[in-house]
Amino acid sequence: MSKIEKFVESITPRDEDFARWYTDICLGAELCSYSSVRGCIILRPYGYAIWELITAELDRRFKDTGHQNVMMPLFIPESMLQKEKDHVEGFAPEVAWVTHGGETPLTERLCVRPTSEVLFCDHYAEIIQSWRDLPKLYNQWVSVVRWEKTTRPFLRTREFFWQEGHTAHATKEDAVEETLRMLDIYEDFYRDALAIPVLKGLKSDSERFAGAVDTYTVEAMMHDGKALQAGTSHYLGDGFAKAFNIQYTDKDNQLRYVHQTSWGVSSRSIGGLIMVHGDDEGLVLPPAVAPIQVVIIPIATHKEGVLEEATKLRDVLKGTGLRVLLDDSDRMPGWKFSEHEMKGVPIRLEIGPRDIAQNQCVAVARDNRKKVFIALDRVAEEVPVLLDALHDRMLERAEKSMRERIYDVEQLEAFVRTMEEKPGFIRAYWCGSAECEAEIKELTTATSRCIEEGGDVEGRVCVVCGKEAHHSVFWGKAY
Amino acid sequence: MSKIEKFVESITPRDEDFARWYTDICLGAELCSYSSVRGCIILRPYGYAIWELITAELDRRFKDTGHQNVMMPLFIPESMLQKEKDHVEGFAPEVAWVTHGGETPLTERLCVRPTSEVLFCDHYAEIIQSWRDLPKLYNQWVSVVRWEKTTRPFLRTREFFWQEGHTAHATKEDAVEETLRMLDIYEDFYRDALAIPVLKGLKSDSERFAGAVDTYTVEAMMHDGKALQAGTSHYLGDGFAKAFNIQYTDKDNQLRYVHQTSWGVSSRSIGGLIMVHGDDEGLVLPPAVAPIQVVIIPIATHKEGVLEEATKLRDVLKGTGLRVLLDDSDRMPGWKFSEHEMKGVPIRLEIGPRDIAQNQCVAVARDNRKKVFIALDRVAEEVPVLLDALHDRMLERAEKSMRERIYDVEQLEAFVRTMEEKPGFIRAYWCGSAECEAEIKELTTATSRCIEEGGDVEGRVCVVCGKEAHHSVFWGKAY
Numbered sequence: 019m020s021k022i023e024k025f026v027e028s029i030t031p032r033d034e035d036f037a038r039w040y041t042d043i044c045l046g047a048e049l050c051s052y053s054s055v056r057g058c059i060i061l062r063p064y065g066y067a068i069w070e071l072i073t074a075e076l077d078r079r080f081k082d083t084g085h086q087n088v089m090m091p092l093f094i095p096e097s098m099l100q101k102e103k104d105h106v107e108g109f110a111p112e113v114a115w116v117t118h119g120g121e122t123p124l125t126e127r128l129c130v131r132p133t134s135e136v137l138f139c140d141h142y143a144e145i146i147q148s149w150r151d152l153p154k155l156y157n158q159w160v161s162v163v164r165w166e167k168t169t170r171p172f173l174r175t176r177e178f179f180w181q182e183g184h185t186a187h188a189t190k191e192d193a194v195e196e197t198l199r200m201l202d203i204y205e206d207f208y209r210d211a212l213a214i215p216v217l218k219g220l221k222s223d224s225e226r227f228a229g230a231v232d233t234y235t236v237e238a239m240m241h242d243g244k245a246l247q248a249g250t251s252h253y254l255g256d257g258f259a260k261a262f263n264i265q266y267t268d269k270d271n272q273l274r275y276v277h278q279t280s281w282g283v284s285s286r287s288i289g290g291l292i293m294v295h296g297d298d299e300g301l302v303l304p305p306a307v308a309p310i311q312v313v314i315i316p317i318a319t320h321k322e323g324v325l326e327e328a329t330k331l332r333d334v335l336k337g338t339g340l341r342v343l344l345d346d347s348d349r350m351p352g353w354k355f356s357e358h359e360m361k362g363v364p365i366r367l368e369i370g371p372r373d374i375a376q377n378q379c380v381a382v383a384r385d386n387r388k389k390v391f392i393a394l395d396r397v398a399e400e401v402p403v404l405l406d407a408l409h410d411r412m413l414e415r416a417e418k419s420m421r422e423r424i425y426d427v428e429q430l431e432a433f434v435r436t437m438e439e440k441p442g443f444i445r446a447y448w449c450g451s452a453e454c455e456a457e458i459k460e461l462t463t464a465t466s467r468c469i470e471e472g473g474d475v476e477g478r479v480c481v482v483c484g485k486e487a488h489h490s491v492f493w494g495k496a497y
Numbered sequence: 498m499s500k501i502e503k504f505v506e507s508i509t510p511r512d513e514d515f516a517r518w519y520t521d522i523c524l525g526a527e528l529c530s531y532s533s534v535r536g537c538i539i540l541r542p543y544g545y546a547i548w549e550l551i552t553a554e555l556d557r558r559f560k561d562t563g564h565q566n567v568m569m570p571l572f573i574p575e576s577m578l579q580k581e582k583d584h585v586e587g588f589a590p591e592v593a594w595v596t597h598g599g600e601t602p603l604t605e606r607l608c609v610r611p612t613s614e615v616l617f618c619d620h621y622a623e624i625i626q627s628w629r630d631l632p633k634l635y636n637q638w639v640s641v642v643r644w645e646k647t648t649r650p651f652l653r654t655r656e657f658f659w660q661e662g663h664t665a666h667a668t669k670e671d672a673v674e675e676t677l678r679m680l681d682i683y684e685d686f687y688r689d690a691l692a693i694p695v696l697k698g699l700k701s702d703s704e705r706f707a708g709a710v711d712t713y714t715v716e717a718m719m720h721d722g723k724a725l726q727a728g729t730s731h732y733l734g735d736g737f738a739k740a741f742n743i744q745y746t747d748k749d750n751q752l753r754y755v756h757q758t759s760w761g762v763s764s765r766s767i768g769g770l771i772m773v774h775g776d777d778e779g780l781v782l783p784p785a786v787a788p789i790q791v792v793i794i795p796i797a798t799h800k801e802g803v804l805e806e807a808t809k810l811r812d813v814l815k816g817t818g819l820r821v822l823l824d825d826s827d828r829m830p831g832w833k834f835s836e837h838e839m840k841g842v843p844i845r846l847e848i849g850p851r852d853i854a855q856n857q858c859v860a861v862a863r864d865n866r867k868k869v870f871i872a873l874d875r876v877a878e879e880v881p882v883l884l885d886a887l888h889d890r891m892l893e894r895a896e897k898s899m900r901e902r903i904y905d906v907e908q909l910e911a912f913v914r915t916m917e918e919k920p921g922f923i924r925a926y927w928c929g930s931a932e933c934e935a936e937i938k939e940l941t942t943a944t945s946r947c948i949e950e951g952g953d954v955e956g957r958v959c960v961v962c963g964k965e966a967h968h969s970v971f972w973g974k975a976y
Contacts (some may be wrong), residue, residue, distance in 0.1 A: 137532070
C-alpha cells in the first residue's frame with residue numbers, strides 16, 4: 019500500500035520519460051519487484067494474477083485446437099544441446115550452466131533450459147513410431163533462462179515465463195499449417211484478450227530462430243513507436259528430426275522424418291499491455307486480463323444503507339461471473355480512485371447516499387473517464403456492455419495509433435530521417451540481402467520486424483541498394 | 498498407444514512385486530516417461546492433466562482462504578541461502594549450483610531453489626513495514642531441485658513440482674493458527690479430492706524441516722503398508738525474520754519481528770494416488786482429479802444409430818460439466834476397456850444396439866466393476882451419483898486399509914517383529930529422546946511419522962528405554 023501511494027503521487031509523465039514512466043507503472047501498480055537475484059524479477063500478486071489470466075486465455079485456445087500440456091525437465095545436458103548445430107550456436111552463449119550437484123562436480127554440465135526444442139525432440143524420438151502417433155501437439159508452461167546482460171522488467175529478464183509449443187507432424191504441409199495456425203491464434207489472443215493489434219509476418223533470415231527454417235512473428239507497436247516482438251511461431255522443417263532421429267513408419271511402411279514446429283508467447287506480453295494502453299494515471303487493463311474488472315467504491319460509508327447497497331451491487335455483479343472488488347477500506351474515496359486507476363481497473367462504480375436516493379450508481383470507465391449513471395436494477399446487464407465497449411475502444415485506439423505511424427518510404431535518406439524524427443514503423447521495399455538489412459541497422463538501429471503478408475513488390479526496388487525488391491518489410495526499433 | 502497396449506498385457510501383479518507394479522503403472526498409464534536428464538522425469542499429457550486438476554483443487558482452497566499467488570526467481574545467491582544457519586545446513590548438500598552464465602564465471606554461485614523460504618524472506622523484508630501490511634499470505638506453483646542420489650517417478654526426483662506457501666504474521670498465535678489451517682486444508686484436499694485418508698500430527702525434532710520451530714505433517718499409508726509424507730506445514734517462528742530483518746511497526750509504534758509459516762504439497766501426491774488406489778488392472782482415479790471422468794464406449798459401431806446415441810450421451814454429460822471422452826476409435830471394445838481401466842477412468846458407459854432398443858446404457862465403475870443399467874433420459878442425474886459413490890467407496894476402502902494396519906505395540910521386541918512381519922504403521926509410546934528414536938530406525942529402518950494428536954500418555958512408558966513417555970507416535974517405513 020505504502021508503495022502505491024508513493025507512486026501515485028510521483029509517477030513520471032509518459033511523454034516526458036517513457037522508460038521511467040514504464041518502471042513507475044511496474045512498481046507503482048505492484049506488478050513486480052526487483053529481486054536480489056540480478057536480472058530476475060519477482061511477480062507480485064497483482065502482476066501474477068494478470069499472468070494467470072493471460073495463461074488461461076492462451077491455454078483455452080491451445081486446448082480448443084487439440085494441444086496437450088506436458089512438462090519437460092528444467093535441465094539440458096550439454097551433449098543434448100549440441101545435437102542441432104544452428105540451435106546450439108544461437109543459445110550456448112547465453113545459457114546458465116549447472117556444474118555441481120551438492121559438493122560433487124557433475125560428469126556432464128547441464129544448462130538451465132533457454133528453450134526446450136531438444137528436450138521435446140529427445141522425447142519424440144522415443145514415443146513416435148508410426149503415422150498413428152502423429153501429430154503430437156504438445157505445449158508447456160514454464161520459465162526459461164537466458165543470461166542477458168541488460169535487463170528490464172517483463173521485457174528482458176534472465177528468467178522469464180512463457181509457454182512453448184512443440185509439435186511433430188507427418189508432412190511439411192501439416193507442420194506449416196500448424197505454424198500459421200498458431201500465429202493466427204496469437205493474433206486473436208492479442209486482439210481479443212489484450213486489445214493489442216499486431217502485424218503478422220515472416221522474419222528475415224537474420225532474425226530467424228536458431229535452428230528454424232521459417233520464423234513467423236506478431237509485432238506490436240508501443241506508445242513510443244517502438245516494436246515489441248510479441249510472439250513467434252517457427253516451422254522447424256526436419257532438421258531437428260534428423261539430428262535426433264525422429265522417424266515414423268508411414269502407411270506404406272516407409273520410414274520418414276517428422277516435420278516440426280515450435281511457438282511461444284511470454285510474460286513480455288505484460289510489458290506490451292503496459293506500453294500500449296497505459297497513461298499518466300497508470301495501467302489501463304483490457305477486461306479479459308484484469309484481475310479486478312469492476313471496483314465498487316462506496317461514498318460516505320458512514321451513511322446508513324451505503325455499505326449494504328454496495329455489498330448488494332458486488333454480489334449481483336459477482337453472480338454474473340465478473341471479477342469484482344468492493345473497496346470498503348477506511349481510506350478517502352480519492353485515494354481509492356487513484357489506486358485503482360494506477361492498477362488499471364476497467365470500471366469503477368461509485369455509490370453514495372444521493373445515488374441510492376435516485377436508485378442508481380455511477381460507472382466510470384478507466385480509459386476516457388466518462389461517467390454513466392446506471393439504474394441499480396440494471397447493473398448486471400449494463401456493466402458487461404460497458405466492459406465490452408471499453409475493450410473495443412482500447413483496441414480501436416491502439417489500432418489507429420499503429421496505423422497512423424507506419425510510414426511508407428522509398429529512399430534511404432528519407433528512411434534514416436523518418437526513423438530519426440518520427441516514432442513508428444517504416445514500410446519499405448527490400449531486395450532480401452543481409453548486407454542491405456545490416457546497413458539499415460547500422461544507420462538507424464532499426465531492424466526488420468517482419469515481411470508484409472501479400473506485400474506487392476512488382477516493379478519496386480530495394481530502399482538501400484536500388485536493385486529489384488523481393489519483399490515489402492516493416493522496419494522498426496525494437497524492445 | 499503402442500506403449501499402453503504393451504503394458505496392458507504385461508503389468509506386474511501388485512502383490513507380487515509392488516515396486517515393479519508401480520513403475521508399470523507410471524509408464525503404462527502414460528503418466529510419465531524417463532528423460533535423458535538423470536533423475537528427472539517427463540510429465541506426459543495424462544500425468545500432467547492429473548497434476549493440473551490437483552493444482553486446481555489446492556489453488557481453489559488457497560484462494561478461498563485469502564492466499565495470493567506470486568512468482569519468485571528460480572535462483573538463490575549463495576550468500577542469501579546462508580543467512581539462516583539451520584536452513585542452509587539442511588539444504589546446501591543437495592542443491593544444484595549454477596557457476597557460469599554463458600562463457601563467464603559468475604562472481605557468486607547461484608543455487609537452483611530447493612525451496613524458497615529465503616527468497617520470500619528477502620522480499621518480505623522489503624515490502625513489510627507496518628502492521629497494516631500483515632498478514633502476507635503468498636503461495637507459488639513451481640518446480641524445485643534437490644540433487645537426490647536414488648530417484649523414483651513422482652516419489653523422489655531431482656526436479657519436482659509443488660506449491661510452496663510462505664506467510665508472514667504479526668504474532669506467533671496468528672502464524673501457528675495459519676500453520677494448522679493449512680494442515681487441515683491438506684487433509685481436506687487428500688480426503689475430498691484424492692480419496693486418501695491421512696494421519697495428521699507434529700514431526701519429531703529429527704524429522705523437522707531445516708529452520709522450522711515446528712513441522713506438522715499429513716502421512717498416508719500406501720497399499721504396501723509404507724508411509725508417504727504427503728504434505729508438510731511449518732511454523733517457522735521468528736528465526737528467519739531475525740536473519741532477514743523482517744520487522745514491522747505495530748499499532749503502538751513498536752518495531753517487531755514477524756512470525757512466519759511455510760507449507761507444501763508436491764507431485765508426490767500422484768505417487769500416492771497410484772499406491773493407495775491402483776490395482777492389477779492399473780490406475781484407479783478418484784473423480785475429482787480424473788482427466789476423463791466418464792468414457793463412453795459404443796458397441797457394434799457399424800450398427801445404425803449406435804454412434805448417434807453415443808454422441809448424444811456424450812453431449813448430455815458434457816453439458817453437466819463432466820469430463821467425458823467418447824472413444825469411437827476403430828479398436829475392439831475389449832482393447833478400449835483395458836486401456837481405460839489402465840488409465841483409471843472412474844466410470845465406463847457402454848452402449849450398443851440392444852441397449853438402445855431398451856432405451857438404456859450400461860455403467861461400469863472402475864473399482865468394483867459393478868454394472869448398472871441407466872435409462873438414457875436419466876444419465877445426467879445418475880452418472881454424478883455413481884461418481885460420488887465411487888469416491889466414497891475409495892475413501893472408505895483406503896480408510897479401512899489404513900486403520901486395520903495400525904498396530905499398538907508396547908515392547909521393543911514386539912515392535913521389531915511387528916515391523917518385520919506386518920506391513921503398516923505402529924503406534925507406540927516414546928520418551929521424546931533422539932537416542933530412542935535413532936535406535937528404532939537402526940533396528941527396523943522405520944522412522945517416526947508423526948506424533949498423535951491428543952494421544953494420551955498418562956502412565957505410559959517409552960517403547961525403547963522404558964522411561965516416562967511424552968508422546969504417542971505413529972512409526973512406519975517411508976517412501
